[in-house]
Amino acid sequence: MWVVDPRRTTSARFADMWLGLNVGTDIALANGVAREIIHADLVNVEFVENATVGYEDFASHVEPWTLDRTAEVTGVPAEAIRDLARGYAGAATAQLMWTLGITEHHTAVDNVLALCNLALLTGHVGRWGSGLVPLRGQNNVQGGGDMGALPNKLPGFQDVADDDVRARFEGEWGTTIPPEPGWHLTQMFEAMGRGDLRAVWVIGENPADSEADVNHAREMLGRLDHLVVQDVFMTRTAEMADVVLPAALGWAESDGTVTSSERRVQRTRAAVRPPGEARQEIDVIADVAERMGSAWGRPTAEELWDELRSVSPMHGGMSWQRLEDVGGIQWPCPDEGHPGTPFLHGRLWERPIGGRRAPFSCVDDHPPVDQLTDEFPLRLTTGRVLDSYNTGVQSGKFNSPIRSGDALELSADDAGSLGLARGDRVMVSSRRGSIEMTVAVDPDLPVGLAFTTFHFPESADVNQLTSDAWDTRSGTSEFKAAAIRVEKLDVAAGA
Amino acid sequence: MGEPRPLVQLTIDGNVVKVPEGLTILDACRREDIDTPTLCWASNLTPVNVCRVCVVEVEGSRVLVPSCSRLVEPGMVVSTDSERVRTSRKMVYELLASSVEMDRADTSVHAWMEHYGVRPERMGDRDEIATVAQPPKVQDDLYVRDYERCILCYKCVEACGDDAQHTYAIATAGRGFDAHISTESDVALPDSACVYCGNCIGVCPTGALVFRAEFDMRADGTWDEDSQQVTTTVCAFCGVGCNLELHVQDNSIVKVTSPVDHSVTSGHLCIKGRFGWQHAQS
Numbered sequence: 001m002w003v004v005d006p007r008r009t010t011s012a013r014f015a016d017m018w019l020g021l022n023v024g025t026d027i028a029l030a031n032g033v034a035r036e037i038i039h040a041d042l043v044n045v046e047f048v049e050n051a052t053v054g055y056e057d058f059a060s061h062v063e064p065w066t067l068d069r070t071a072e073v074t075g076v077p078a079e080a081i082r083d084l085a086r087g088y089a090g091a092a093t094a095q096l097m098w099t100l101g102i103t104e105h106h107t108a109v110d111n112v113l114a115l116c117n118l119a120l121l122t123g124h125v126g127r128w129g130s131g132l133v134p135l136r137g138q139n140n141v142q143g144g145g146d147m148g149a150l151p152n153k154l155p156g157f158q159d160v161a162d163d164d165v166r167a168r169f170e171g172e173w174g175t176t177i178p179p180e181p182g183w184h185l186t187q188m189f190e191a192m193g194r195g196d197l198r199a200v201w202v203i204g205e206n207p208a209d210s211e212a213d214v215n216h217a218r219e220m221l222g223r224l225d226h227l228v229v230q231d232v233f234m235t236r237t238a239e240m241a242d243v244v245l246p247a248a249l250g251w252a253e254s255d256g257t258v259t260s261s262e263r264r265v266q267r268t269r270a271a272v273r274p275p276g277e278a279r280q281e282i283d284v285i286a287d288v289a290e291r292m293g294s295a296w297g298r299p300t301a302e303e304l305w306d307e308l309r310s311v312s313p314m315h316g317g318m319s320w321q322r323l324e325d326v327g328g329i330q331w332p333c334p335d336e337g338h339p340g341t342p343f344l345h346g347r348l349w350e351r352p353i354g355g356r357r358a359p360f361s362c363v364d365d366h367p368p369v370d371q372l373t374d375e376f377p378l379r380l381t382t383g384r385v386l387d388s389y390n391t392g393v394q395s396g397k398f399n400s401p402i403r404s405g406d407a408l409e410l411s412a413d414d415a416g417s418l419g420l421a422r423g424d425r426v427m428v429s430s431r432r433g434s435i436e437m438t439v440a441v442d443p444d445l446p447v448g449l450a451f452t453t454f455h456f457p458e459s460a461d462v463n464q465l466t467s468d469a470w471d472t473r474s475g476t477s478e479f480k481a482a483a484i485r486v487e488k489l490d491v492a493a494g495a
Numbered sequence: 496m497g498e499p500r501p502l503v504q505l506t507i508d509g510n511v512v513k514v515p516e517g518l519t520i521l522d523a524c525r526r527e528d529i530d531t532p533t534l535c536w537a538s539n540l541t542p543v544n545v546c547r548v549c550v551v552e553v554e555g556s557r558v559l560v561p562s563c564s565r566l567v568e569p570g571m572v573v574s575t576d577s578e579r580v581r582t583s584r585k586m587v588y589e590l591l592a593s594s595v596e597m598d599r600a601d602t603s604v605h606a607w608m609e610h611y612g613v614r615p616e617r618m619g620d621r622d623e624i625a626t627v628a629q630p631p632k633v634q635d636d637l638y639v640r641d642y643e644r645c646i647l648c649y650k651c652v653e654a655c656g657d658d659a660q661h662t663y664a665i666a667t668a669g670r671g672f673d674a675h676i677s678t679e680s681d682v683a684l685p686d687s688a689c690v691y692c693g694n695c696i697g698v699c700p701t702g703a704l705v706f707r708a709e710f711d712m713r714a715d716g717t718w719d720e721d722s723q724q725v726t727t728t729v730c731a732f733c734g735v736g737c738n739l740e741l742h743v744q745d746n747s748i749v750k751v752t753s754p755v756d757h758s759v760t761s762g763h764l765c766i767k768g769r770f771g772w773q774h775a776q777s
Contacts, residue, residue, distance in 0.1 A: 139729060260759075328758075387766045389771070399635070
C-alpha cells in the first residue's frame with residue numbers, strides 16, 4: 001500500500017511508502033508517474049493499443065515531467081516517484097483509491113482524469129482486483145446520484161438532454177421534464193446571489209455549516225424569500241429556516257435503500273419509532289406534492305423502489321425480495337437472473353473492445369487558487385478524523401474518548417517560528433474570514449502546512465476560512481487549499 | 496469462490512463422511528450436524544486453539560486434538576463424544592468456571608455446561624481458591640472491561656490485531672495464573688492505541704468486554720434482553736456499507752452489533768458505526 005497525502009495520516013503510517021506531496025500538485029505527480037512508466041517500458045501495450053485512444057499525444061504531453069521536475073514541483077523525492085511508478089505498473093493487480101483530497105480542488109475533474117490515465121497506461125482497470133475506486137464519504141452519496149439527484153441526470157444516470165430517455169420518463173410520470181440541466185449546489189448559491197433563486201427546500205444537508213466560505217453561504221441563505229429545511233436535527237441551517245419539517249432518521253427509523261461506495265444497494269429498516277412530530281420523509285414529500293396539486297398517495301418504500309426499477313435499467317433486476325434475501329446487490333443488475341456487477345469497465349478487455357475506446361486526457365497542473373503570499377503565508381487543508389462526521393450533527397452526540405480535531409494543527413517548525421505552543425489561542429485569518437482557534441502541534445506535518453477538521457463549527461467555524469474557488473465541471477469547492485495567517489492572541493488581553 | 500477442492504474421506508463417530516480438503520474437523524462436524532462446543536473459536540477470526548472445549552479424539556493421536564484448528568486428513572477416525580472427550584470438555588468448563596464468573600457467557604455455553612454436568616465446586620470452595628475476581632475497569636463512556644469474566648480466549652486480541660482492526664492496542668501480559676489482557680504498559684484505555692471500534696466487545700464470549708450502555712443498564716436492573724428486538728440496517732456514516740444490528744428495548748437502541756456472516760465487514764465495525772447511534776435517541 002502506497003499513500004499519497006500531504007499529511008502523514010493514519011493510513012500513511014500503515015503504508016509501505018508515504019509520498020507527502022505539496023497540496024495541489026496531484027496532476028504533476030500523476031504526469032511524472034506516467035512518464036516514468038513509459039520510460040521504464042512498463043506500459044501495457046496490448047491494452048493501450050486495443051482499448052484506448054490518444055496515447056501518442058498523452059506520451060508527448062507528459063514527456064517534460066521528468067523525475068527531477070516532478071520532484072521539484074511536488075516535493076516528493078525522485079526515487080519515491082520512480083518506485084511508485086514501477087510498483088504500480090509492475091503489480092499483477094492494483095487499485096487507485098481516492099477521496100476528497102483529489103476532488104476538493106478547483107482542478108477536481110482533471111485530478112481524477114490524471115489518475116485515469118495511469119490506469120489506462122497499465123491496464124489496471126476493468127479486471128478483478130484492479131480498478132479506479134473513488135471512496136464515498138457518506139452512506140448514500142452514491143445512491144443519491146443513482147436516484148437522479150444530479151442536475152443533468154435522471155434516475156440510473158440517464159441523461160436529461162436525451163429526448164428518448166426524457167420521453168420514457170414523461171410517459172411514466174405523466175409530466176413534462178425540461179431538457180436543460182438544473183443547477184448543482186454551487187450554482188444554486190450563485191443563483192441566490194443573482195436573485196434568480198428565491199426559495200429553497202433543503203433536505204438532510206447543513207450548508208450553513210458545510211459550505212466553503214460559509215459567511216458568504218449564510219448571507220445567501222439569509223437573502224432567500226423562503227427557506228424550508230427538512231432534517232432530523234435543528235441544524236444551523238434549520239435555525240435560519242422559515243419552515244422546519246422534522247424528519248425520521250433514514251437508517252434507524254425508515255425503510256428504504258442506500259447504495260455504498262462499491263455500488264451495492266442494501267436495505268435500511270426501521271428499528272425505532274421517530275420521536276414527536278418527526279415523519280417519514282416519503283410522507284412529507286407526498287404531502288407537499290398533494291398541496292401542489294398532485295395526488296401521489298402514500299407510496300411505501302417498496303412501491304417507490306419498484307417504480308425506480310421500471311425506469312432505471314441498471315436497477316431492474318434488484319427486486320425488494322432479492323435485496324432482502326442476498327443482503328445487497330451491486331449495479332448494474334438488469335434482470336432478476338443477473339448476479340450484480342462486482343467491477344465495471346470489463347468491456348475494455350473484450351477483443352474487439354466492447355463499445356468505445358477509453359481516452360487518455362492531457363491535463364496540466366494548476367496551483368490552488370488561494371495563493372500563498374506574505375500576508376497569508378500558510379497553506380490550510382481541512383479533513384476528517386476517525387470518530388467524527390462532517391459538521392458533527394450526528395457524531396457530536398456520543399462521548400468519544402478519542403475526540404480531537406477542533407484545534408489548528410501546525411508543524412513544529414511553524415509553531416516555533418510563530419512562538420506558539422500547544423493550547424495557545426490564535427486568530428486564524430484567510431482572505432474570507434477570521435476565527436479564533438486553539439493550537440496543536442503535529443510533528444508529522446511538513447513546514448508551511450496547517451490542518452484542521454470542520455467537525456466542530458460551534459467551537460471552530462472553520463469554513464469561514466475555506467476557499468470557494470470551484471471546479472466548473474464538478475461544482476466542488478477547493479476546501480483542501482486555503483491560504484491563512486496565524487497570529488497569537490494575548491490571552492490576558494482577550495480574557 | 497476459488498477452485499473446487501478434492502474431497503477427503505474420514506470417519507466421524509462411526510460414519511464415513513466426505514468433505515472438501517482444507518476444512519477443519521470442526522467444519523466437518525458442523526456439516527454433519529454434530530454440535531460441538533467452542534469458546535475461543537469464531538467464524539470471523541483465525542483459530543488460536545487455546546480454550547480446548549472443542550477437543551475430539553483422533554485415532555492414533557496420543558492427545559486429544561482441537562477440532563477448530565486441526566485440518567481433516569484422509570482416513571482420519573474421529574470421535575466427538577467418547578468418554579475421554581466428555582471428561583476433558585467437562586474439566587475445561589469446570590476449571591474456567593471455578594475461577595471466572597461465567598454468568599454472562601452466551602446461552603450456548605450454559606447449555607454445554609449443563610450437558611456435561613459441570614460442577615465447578617469440585618475444584619474447591621469459591622471463597623478459598625484463587626479466582627480472577629477484580630473490580631471492572633470503567634474508564635470512558637463506551638467500554639467496560641470486566642476482567643473477572645475473562646477466560647483468556649484471546650478473541651479480543653485477535654480482533655484488535657491481525658484478524659480485523661490491525662490496531663494492536665491489547666495483548667496478553669503476565670504468566671500462569673497472572674496472565675491477563677492488557678494495554679501497552681497497562682495504560683488506561685483512552686491513553687492506549689485503542690481506536691474504540693468495539694470489535695473486541697463484539698467477539699467476547701463471556702461478557703468480560705461490554706458496552707458501557709449495557710453495563711449501566713445491567714447495574715440499574717433495566718437490561719431486559721428477552722424484550723429486545725434486533726433489526727438489521729445499514730450504518731449512517733461513510734460509504735463502506737457496514738450492516739448494523741440494532742438491539743432495541745422500549746423504542747430505544749441499547750446496543751449495536753454487526754452480522755458476522757455479512758460479506759462487507761464480517762461483523763466488524765468502527766467507532767462511529769458501533770457507538771455513533773446516540774443521535775437516534777436525542
